[in-house]
Amino acid sequence: MSELRSTSTACPRCGAAVHREERPSHICDAAQLIAHLEIDAFDAELGQWLATPHGRFAAWLAERDRAAA
Numbered sequence: 001m002s003e004l005r006s007t008s009t010a011c012p013r014c015g016a017a018v019h020r021e022e023r024p025s026h027i028c029d030a031a032q033l034i035a036h037l038e039i040d041a042f043d044a045e046l047g048q049w050l051a052t053p054h055g056r057f058a059a060w061l062a063e064r065d066r067a068a069a
């Protein structure tokens, strides 16, 4: 456990820093989620998820956001 002294922790799904109090209501941002998934690209489960319609849609959203930025 390498928890910082602050009350924020990394979301296990998207890796974003989320305050402990906000965690129950935290909704992963699609772009953040994809960026985090790309870091863990070797994880087969994530690869399978990306192949699903949901995963492809999220990837498309992330690419669109990246192009706009």
Ligand SMILES: [Zn+2]
Pocket: 011, 012, 013, 014, 015, 016, 026, 027, 028, 029
């Ligand atoms: Zn998240």
